[in-house]
Amino acid sequence: MEFGPIWRAMMRNKGGYLLIALQIAVTMAVMVNAFAIMQERSKKMSRPSGIDDANTFSLVSVSFNPELDAKTLVQEDLDLLRGLPGVANAVETNSFPLRQGGWSEGLHREPGVGKSVSSSAIYFVDEHGLDTFALNLVDGQNFAPDQVSWDSDSPDFWPATVIVTQALAEDLFPEHEGSYVGKTFWFNDENPANIVGVVERMQAPWPTWTGIERSMLVPLRRESEFARYVIRTEPGYRDELMVQAEELLSGSNKDRIIRGLGSAEEARKLSYLGDAAMIKILSFIILLLTAITGLGIVGLASFSVARRTRQIGIRRALGATKPAIVRYFMLENFLVSSVGVIAGGVLAVGLNIVMVQAFALTPLAWYVIPVAMIVLWVVGQVAVAGPARRASGISPAIATRSI
Amino acid sequence: MLNMKNVSKIYRTDTVETHALREFSLTVEEGEFVSVTGPSGSGKTTFLNIAGLLEDLSDGTYELDGRDISKLNDKERSRVRNEKIGFIFQSFNLIPELNIFDNVDVPLRYRGFNAAERKRRIEQSIEMVGLGSRMQHLPAQLSGGQQQRVAIARALAGEPRFLLADEPTGNLDSQMADSVLDLLAEINAAGTTIIMVTHELGLADRARRNIFVRDGQVSDNAPELHLASMAAG
Numbered sequence: 001m002e003f004g005p006i007w008r009a010m011m012r013n014k015g016g017y018l019l020i021a022l023q024i025a026v027t028m029a030v031m032v033n034a035f036a037i038m039q040e041r042s043k044k045m046s047r048p049s050g051i052d053d054a055n056t057f058s059l060v061s062v063s064f065n066p067e068l069d070a071k072t073l074v075q076e077d078l079d080l081l082r083g084l085p086g087v088a089n090a091v092e093t094n095s096f097p098l099r100q101g102g103w104s105e106g107l108h109r110e111p112g113v114g115k116s117v118s119s120s121a122i123y124f125v126d127e128h129g130l131d132t133f134a135l136n137l138v139d140g141q142n143f144a145p146d147q148v149s150w151d152s153d154s155p156d157f158w159p160a161t162v163i164v165t166q167a168l169a170e171d172l173f174p175e176h177e178g179s180y181v182g183k184t185f186w187f188n189d190e191n192p193a194n195i196v197g198v199v200e201r202m203q204a205p206w207p208t209w210t211g212i213e214r215s216m217l218v219p220l221r222r223e224s225e226f227a228r229y230v231i232r233t234e235p236g237y238r239d240e241l242m243v244q245a246e247e248l249l250s251g252s253n254k255d256r257i258i259r260g261l262g263s264a265e266e267a268r269k270l271s272y273l274g275d276a277a278m279i280k281i282l283s284f285i286i287l288l289l290t291a292i293t294g295l296g297i298v299g300l301a302s303f304s305v306a307r308r309t310r311q312i313g314i315r316r317a318l319g320a321t322k323p324a325i326v327r328y329f330m331l332e333n334f335l336v337s338s339v340g341v342i343a344g345g346v347l348a349v350g351l352n353i354v355m356v357q358a359f360a361l362t363p364l365a366w367y368v369i370p371v372a373m374i375v376l377w378v379v380g381q382v383a384v385a386g387p388a389r390r391a392s393g394i395s396p397a398i399a400t401r402s403i
Numbered sequence: 404m405l406n407m408k409n410v411s412k413i414y415r416t417d418t419v420e421t422h423a424l425r426e427f428s429l430t431v432e433e434g435e436f437v438s439v440t441g442p443s444g445s446g447k448t449t450f451l452n453i454a455g456l457l458e459d460l461s462d463g464t465y466e467l468d469g470r471d472i473s474k475l476n477d478k479e480r481s482r483v484r485n486e487k488i489g490f491i492f493q494s495f496n497l498i499p500e501l502n503i504f505d506n507v508d509v510p511l512r513y514r515g516f517n518a519a520e521r522k523r524r525i526e527q528s529i530e531m532v533g534l535g536s537r538m539q540h541l542p543a544q545l546s547g548g549q550q551q552r553v554a555i556a557r558a559l560a561g562e563p564r565f566l567l568a569d570e571p572t573g574n575l576d577s578q579m580a581d582s583v584l585d586l587l588a589e590i591n592a593a594g595t596t597i598i599m600v601t602h603e604l605g606l607a608d609r610a611r612r613n614i615f616v617r618d619g620q621v622s623d624n625a626p627e628l629h630l631a632s633m634a635a636g
Contacts, residue, residue: 002512009500012541314496317457318557319485319513321478396484397457399496400448400569 006332017336020293020300024340024376027289029347032364032372033355034282040362041275047212049097049268050165050201052134055088056232056264057242058096063225065255070223071150073253078128080248081229086237087245091132092221094124095205096230096264098271102205107172108186118171118185120164121204121215129217130163132232133202138166140181140197147196148219158187159219163197167213207271228260238263293376294383297336301329301387305394312391313398322392329388330381337380341373348372404565404596405431405454410463412449412619423449424619427463431598433564436591438610439600446619447600448569454598455488455567456480468564485513489558489595493570495550497542497557503529504538507557514561528556532586548579555586565596572606584609 010017061077063070074092081090095102102123106116123129126148130137140163147161164172169180176183183195197217204212229249233241242261250258269276305312312325320328348369355361412424424446431437441447452458453465456472465472467487475483490496497506504525511521529535532552534545542550551571558566568587572580588609591597599610607613615622 005501005505005508005512008502008505009498012500310496311498314492314498315509315513316481317455317484317490317496318510319481319561321481321513324481324513395458397452399490399492400452400455400457 002328002331003335006328007335010332010335016300016303017339020296021336021340021343023293023296024337024380025344025347027293028341028344028372028376029351030289031286031375032344032348032368033351033361034286035368035372036352036355036361036364038279038282039365039368041279044207045272045275047203048201049203049264050133050135050199051097051264052232053264053268055235055238056096056133056230057238057245058099058228058230058260058262058264058267059242059246059249059258060260061227061229061249061256061258063227063253063256066225068225068253068255070225070227071152071221073256074221074223074227076252077227077229077249080252081231081245082128084241084244084248086234086241088134088232088234089128089132090229090231091125091128092227093129093230094122094222094228096123096133096267097203097205097215098207098264098268099205100207100267100271104204105187108188109172111186111190111192118168118214119211120168121206121209123202123215123217124220124222125217126219126221129219130197130199132230134232135202135217136200137163138198138200139179140195142197143217143219148221150221150223152223154220156191157220158191158193160192160194161196161219162193163199163217164195165199165202165213165215167201167211168216169195169198171211171214207275225256290375290379294379297333297380297383298387300336301333301384302390304332305329305387305391308391309394310398310401312394313396313401316394316396317399325392325394326385326388329384329391333380333384334377337377341376344376345369345373404433404435404468405429405598406464406466407454408464410453410465411461412446412453412458413461422619424453424460427616427620429614429621431565431596433596434591434594436588436597436609436611437599437614438607438612439598439614439616440602440604440607441616443602445616447602447616449619450616451567451569451598451600455490456484481513485510485561487564489561489563489566491551491554491558491566491568491571493573495542495547495554495574497550497553499542502539502541503534503545503553503556506542506553507560510557510561524560524562525556528560529553531559532556546579547575548582551575551579551583552586555583555590559590559595563595565598566590568597568599568601570601570603571599572603573601580606 078090078092081087102121104119105122107118107120109117127143127145130142149159151157172185173183180195180198184192186192202215204215231245246258246261352364356363407427407429410424410427414421414423439447439450453460460473507525507529508521511524529538532555534549534552572583587597601607
């Protein structure tokens with residue numbers, strides 16, 4: 001290998017090489033941190049909501065007749081919806097995961113005025129909520145029908161039983177080991193709630209909330225002119241049932257409008273729209289920077305070949321084979337790239353530390369920098385291959401030509 | 404050692420054919436010091452390029468050490484150039500970014516010698532041309548004569564069977580030229596075959612045999628006659 005002479009030769013003419021190394025370093029620093037952001041966003045987007053996103057949809061009934069009996073209408077609607085062939089279950093609720101709008105409540109471990117120790121998203125449901133959302137009950141049991149009440153019939157508003165997510169239970173009782181069923185906490189420091197069931201996961205409606213995994217089902221039905229229905233279908237029936245459900249409810253009562261028809265998947269997509277856009281923009285920036293760096297390397301190598309045409313002819317005359325000339329330029333590029341990626345690695349870690357401190361970004365995974373180094377080495381080698389191949393085609397006879 | 408028979412070299416463009424060598428035949432025996440002279444455009448450099456395997460011939464046969472060169476591929480030609488031939492060029496052709504040591508090292512690396520062997524050969528050949536104290540100097544820090552000595556050291560380091568010198572004193576003053584020619588004579592005396600292409604008639608006298616090239620062919624006339632006629636002309 002000719003590392004020594006190549007390195008020494010580069011050091012005597014280092015301007016162009018340093019610029020390319022700097023470009024590689026900056027590209028790497030940006031690439032690595034952009035990738036870290038993309039990875040974090042992607043991880044965020046792929047978090048399971050806990051519900052059956054693929055087969056769930058929602059619609060809203062808004063009554064404009066003040067004489068309408070909301071309780072009766074909701075029950076009739078649910079009976080109709082549950083009776084539709086292909087519908088697995090349906091529930092009236094205030095929201096669902098990632099809808100970007102919902103109810104949250106501060107929670108207390110003890111009664112009385114004091115600072116809440118946790119907070120949770122609240123989903124008001126009846127005994128069909130657990131099944132409609134297809135939640136995985138890991139402990140305890142579902143609500144019994146007699147535990148479900150109407151808010152108009154409940155003087156304290158908050159029912160005495162709840163089903164919580166595992167994350168909420170752990171947050172409420174961090175020191176507790178064993179089952180959380182039977183544990184009590186307080187709403188608004190005065191209404192006790194007893195945990196009757198624990199579900200593995202059910203995300204809150206707000207995708208950017210740090211406590212997104214903390215939510216609970218509350219057995220309360222709300223008497224209102226506004227009713228949101230969440231419907232889960234058998235696999236494959238969702239799209240046709242969305243149309244049917246809308247038509248069914250619209251036709252069953254003319255004193256209201258049906259709106260807000262949309263699937264849980266659409267809601268999920270909407271809630272992560274910014275993250276998806278960020279991933280696309282950063283991907284484009286990474287590709288653009290890599291392409292610019294590659295073109296820079298092509299430019300430097302082409303200039304280098306043009307400047308050293310005679311030198312290449314001399315090397316050929318002295319016995320260099322064509323592959324040896326290609327290898328020379330490849331090694332030269334490898335050295336430039338190595339300086340660039342090593343400096344880029346340091347720069348990337350520095351930038352990441354700043355970003356972790358400033359934007360609470362997750363620190364870089366150990367493999368990101370080695371992978372980026374390999375990518376940029378490969379980009380460099382691919383970029384230099386063309387000029388190197390052209391260099392190898394230079395005739396050795398050029399060595400005897402007069403300048 | 405070197406045997407060319409009826410070698411032709413034709414350069415072709417879309418509209419023009421240039422016959423640089425026509426039916427060129429020459430035999431050089433081992434240990435000879437041959438000068439190749441001729442007027443500008445006579446084909447001297449083309450002969451050197453073909454003899455040094457820097458260019459392909461168009462027709463004829465060329466044997467070097469009994470091997471038919473025209474049948475070799477590029478890799479084999481590179482190897483023959485590297486192992487059997489040493490080149491000395493008019494403009495020295497040192498690599499400006501490399502110091503003297505690294506310049507002499509260039510052909511040795513292509514030869515595949517290990518580091519210790521390369522170091523031994525480099526130091527020996529640089530010492531031989533009297534530049535042992537200048538190994539870390541860059542070419543630009545040396546005089547023309549010294550640069551040509553480095554080029555000779557580079558050519559000799561691989562212990563080639565013969566040296567091809569292309570106007571080796573063309574860029575040197577007479578004192579430096581004499582010193583380089585003395586060095587070539589020493590090298591020849593040590594057994595290395597030398598073919599020196601030059602247009603300077605005075606230099607041709609330093610060779611043991613002179614070949615005169617005209618219109619791409621070896622002239623049948625004796626060198627003395629050429630020298631006399633050229634001097635008269």
